[in-house]
Amino acid sequence: MNESVYGCSTCASADKPLEEFIAGLPMETSHHRVESQETKCGFGLQGVCCRLCANGPCRITPDSPHGICGASADVIAVRNLLRAVASGSGCYIHVVENTALNLKNTAKARGKFRGPGALERLAKTFGVSGADQWETAEKVADAVLADLYKPEYIKMDLVEKMAYPPRFKKWQELGILPGGAKSEVFHGVVKCSTNLNSDPVNMLLDCLKLGISTGIYGLTLTNLLNDVLLGEPEIRPAPVGLRVIDPDYINIMITGHQHTMFVHLQERLTAPDVVARARAAGAKGFKLVGCTCVGQDLQLRGVHYTEIFDGHAGNNYTSEAILATGGIDAVISEFNCTLPGIESVCDKLLIKQICVDDVAKKANAELKPFVFADREKHSDEIIDEVIAAYRERRPKVQLNLLPEHGNSNSITGVSEVSLKKFLGGNWKPLVDLIVQGKIKGVAGVVGCSSLVSGGHDVLTVALTKELIARDIIVLTAGCSSGGIENCGLMVPDAAELAGPSLKAVCKQLGIPPVLNFGPCLAIGRLEIVATELAEAIGVDMPQLPLVLSAAQWLEEQALADGCFGLALGLPLHLGIPPYISGSPVAVKVLTEDMKALTGGQVLINGDAKESAEALEKIILEKRAALNI
Secondary structure (H helix, E strand, O other): OEEOOOOOEEOOEOOHHHHHHHHOOOOOOHHHHOHHHOOOOHHHHHOOEEOOOOOOOEEOEOOEOEOOOOOEHHHHHHHHHHHHHHHHHHHHHHHHHHHHHHHHHHHHOOOOOOOHHHHHHHHHHHOOOOOOHHHHHHHHHHHHHHHHOOOOOOEOOHHHHHOOHHHHHHHHHHOOOOEOHHHHHHHHHHHOOOOOOOOHHHHHHHHHHHHHHHHHHHHHHHHHHHHHHHOOOOOEEEEEOHHHOOOOOEEEEEEOOOHHHHHHHHHHHOOHHHHHHHHHOOOOOEEEEEEHHHHHHHHHOHHHOOOOEEEEEEOHHHHHHHHHOOOOOEEEEOOOOOOOOHHHHHHHOOOEEEEOOHHHOOOOOEEOOOOHHHHHHHHHHHHHHHHHHHHHHOOOOOOOOOOOOOEEEEEEOOOHHHHHHHOOOOOHHHHHHHHOOOOOEEEEEEOOOOOOOOOEOHHHHHHHHHHHHOOEEEEEEOHHHHHHHHOOOOOHHHHHHOOHHHHHHHHHHOOOOEEEOOOHHHHHHHHHHHHHHHHHHOOOHHHOOEEEEEOOOOOHHHHHHHHHHHHOOOEEEEOOOOOOOOOHHHHHHHHHHHHHHOOOEEEEOOOHHHHHHHHHHHHHHHHHHOOO
């Protein structure tokens, strides 16, 4: 930890320039509060504390192995896990529901689709068609919404159409095909309430079921619907880090996951009359500054938005530092990872806060819910308020910029489509490299950023370096990507950090050893890559030399993501356990028995080198089984 001018230590960060910048801030951030929260509740860490009824809270100990109602450590810990997975799934289903509604409303208004190819592919997958692109898009949206709204006892139609057939068959055998996605969340919450289910294995199967609906709908389909509305990703170099903040513009930092809520505002901000108003206020115009997953989604599609998007500044635990530069004039939020900690920074620096979805309402922010029919009115109101904030704050606030932070040529825009196109239109070149051993295997380093496991992005970045040094190519998605790119692992020169074989491949292709798929939603894109690789080789997904790591998972959504990975049959590494270590049954099922159920398994290790060795061992075992 660094001693800060605020009077306490700040946590370590893999991003050393950022760590020094935060240590010098005259205000408190999440990085300062880590020290005061270092003492953790031992019962909470093990998941053996229950506060579901007035008899509690009950805590399980060797001398008191059951709660007052009779619930064991296994029941309490798994019940807590299921409740968390249901909540995390609900978050993602909220996102895909809004995205599908925005696609439907855009179609009804005969609006613009930036990704017609994506629409065509989705319509073909769903087996729908229309008289024109708008009718087709409406049918696509309706198909998604219809599945979301089915009752729990009616299975969703699109699961079979989206899933890899061998996986669908396995899920069918296990009885974990999900019903309506919103109803599954409801069912999960009910199931883990007081004095109901007390079968930990049964509840763990529900976690897998929620993982499937989360992954196919909340992750994969959100991406593909976004591709239709916002344009498909294209591979390109782009600037990242605090350097993207240009003080000559009126800067709006965006946080959340729901990019479609910004479409009209994005386009309005570049209109000549709006640019003229910005210039009249003393700025060159407007810029959107990326932060958290919605920023990474905009970065992913940045080729379509060069006029308005300056670049991605950082992940969730970089957001306070981004604001502390003084160069941000407004924050528009619509979902997590919008930290409560930004509120005090915004107040101190007179930064306007506007929330466009009440699930992300901040205590001192204006709520202006996004309503498609009112989008023109709301965009103009937001622009008026942001210009007013710029006029008021800029003369009063001292800038504290960090223009050298990050890098100027991080490779972004990677998707299942753009990567395959880069490889010549099919996966054979990648398969050949894996078969030849030039690439030993593939690791998906995904999910959140946290301030534990060594500090801000510390384990994530260290593990990534260890993996690429072992000739394992890394695909990333989530806030983890934001930390990895700011630390320079996604520039072509990062090939020097790779093992000799992977280094040669990267230099030949002109790519970094870490490929950025963007936001956490893009975990669904990695699933498509894995599916298509398995199909190309002719195996089921658990047979692939492919592993996952959510080294610094943070939120309940990450637990739902992890359940999707396990349902796919993939090994999943976590830096810290998901608060189930007090349950012998949960530990055994997740780390051992899951192999026989789905092919997946959970590995827990907070050491980067040991974790990389364990993941490499699994990859080598998979290679041996495939005789490569």
